[in-house]
Amino acid sequence: MALRDTTPPESAGPPMPPRGSCASAPPLDPADRARLLAGAHHDPHALLGTHPVPGGIVVRALRPYAHAVRVVIDGRHTYLTSDGDGLFSGVLPLLDGGIPEYTLLVSYEDAEHEVHDPYRFLPALGEFDLHLISEG
Known part of the structure; x- marks a missing residue:
């Protein structure tokens, strides 16, 4: 009698994350989260990025x-x-030398894209620039 292979088939889609790969991030303030998801937050750099x-x-x-x-x-x-609604988060150990350069590998239903996180960079306009713009 031949033995039957009982190995479960590989599932489609991205692999499951390894256990303990990333610690949970502290939750965002519900009001900040709502404004961010609505595209109405006054300072998304304060919430997104590292x-x-x-x-x-x-x-x-x-x-x-x-x-x-x-x-x-x-x-x-x-x-x-x-975290739902397209928001992803986690806590990584701080490496020697501070916050490292990184990219994001984003998996969609039919494709993966490696992109630079725009919130890794400082805002293009500072407080003084905003003041000058408001002055006309």
């Missing part, structure tokens, strides 16, 4: 319609947790 927190750095990305988002640092991939 920010130091006790124990590491929080990474937040807003990628509507994405199935998964991974942070890529020096070729290493770390899954972020889906």
Whole structure:
């Protein structure tokens, strides 16, 4: 009698994140989250991108319609947790030298795209620029 292969078939879609790949990020203030998702937040840089927190750095990305988002640092991939509504976040250990350069590998239903996180960069307009604009 021949033995039957009982190995489960590989599932379609992106691989599941390894356990413990990313610690949970502190939740956003509900009002800030609502304004961010509505596209009406006055300072999205304060919420998205990387920010130091006790124990590491929080990474937040807003990628509507994405199935998964991974942070890529020096070729290493770390899954972020889906917080719903296209918002992904996680806490990574702070490396020597501060916040590292990184990209995001964003998985959609039929494609993956590696992109630079626009919130990794400082805002283009500073407070003085905004003051001058308001003065006319």
